[in-house]
Amino acid sequence: MDHESKYLTPDIKLSCYEDRFFKSEIVFDQHMLVWFLSGETKIVQADSTHIFGAGDIFLIPRNQPATVINYPKDGKPHKTVVMLLTSDILKRFYQNVEIKPKTATTPKIRSFDKHPLLESCLASLIPYFDVKEPFPEHLAQLKITEAISILRMIDSNIDDFLADFDEPGKIDLVGFMEKNFIFNMPMEKFGYLTGRSLTTFKRDFKKAFNDTPQKWLTQKRLELAHYLLAQQKRKPTDVYLEIGFENLSHFSFAFKKRFGYAPKDLALTDQKL
Structure with missing residues (x-):
């Protein structure tokens, strides 16, 4: 497998797979915001299957089992910009934010295909991956905060799981x-x-x-x-x-x-x- 990841910070990376495909069974520990540059991904969950390609933007919630299959496509590698929305970052964000009571539902993948605000936010990171100097930590925090703010603006129910910091309890x-x-x-x-x-x-x-x-x-x-x-x-x-x-x-x-x-x-x- 020919795989390369460039990190601006531990929470922001550019991921590239050149191989035929890459499959993994994943339960993400943190919410993950993904913007596709090229290639294709199939995500299989218990009750749904999603296929994403170039230009698509989606959010994968934490603690939800999934099979992820990444493919190069049309002669181009599987290439994505990935931003982790960690519990620590979200706790800081929501400290001074008033939110409505959450609805008790199972978090699902949110799709924001080619949304101009999110695309602009994530696209602004691309030039930094080719710069040798370290990416300023305060700038990383600003970009992640911007992404969270845009998500809250375009999805009125996103707080239901972004602001939920509970660990899984004993279930059936x-x-x-x-x-x-x-x-x-x-x-x-x-x-x-x-x-x-x-x-x-x-x-x-x-x-x-x-x-x-x-x-x-x-x-x-x-x-x-x-x-x-x-x-x-x-x-x-x-x-x-x-x-x-x-x-x-x-x-x-x-x-x-x-x-x-x-x-x-x-x-x-x-x-x-």
Whole structure:
């Protein structure tokens, strides 16, 4: 993978992937504002899939599992400007801001496609990535504050999660796992997002499912893969990345072990029928 990141500060970077694609399972610890310069990204969440390309601007909320697949496109690399809206920065911002009571909803990706104010704010950072001198800290704070202020101006509900600094509390384990099993995260992260220590997570999981987390996750992912291949006529190469497998060979091996035939054989059978 040919990847380069240029940092103005730890919270502002220019990211560039030259390779065919790059896939990661992510639960961001901080909110992330992204502006696309070139390439394409597919973000798969439990209840939605988003595709973003050149010119698009979007905000990914923290503590929300996602599969992120980055692609170069049209002969250009996958290139983005990324700004982290950290809890520390947001706490300072909201110290003297009066906000309305928040609505209890699950944070979702916000899209601000080609919005001129946000684009102007982020585009103003581009020349600094080629300057050798350090980027002034006070200027970084001003640019991030500007971005937050613009977000609040164009999205009246953005405070609901930007001003929410609570950590995940203990929630229904069965409901969460049934919704988020496609994400290939460490067990510690599953535990954190359900408000449990690793030990408590494993204990509660065994009680709820009468199985180990890894066995149950593999079974659920393979069952979903079979449905996508057989009912939605998806291709194995389009499916395995979205359901928690890291490579096609491992997916094919596990699929054949579970069902007795390879994913490609299922596709061939459907074609004959």
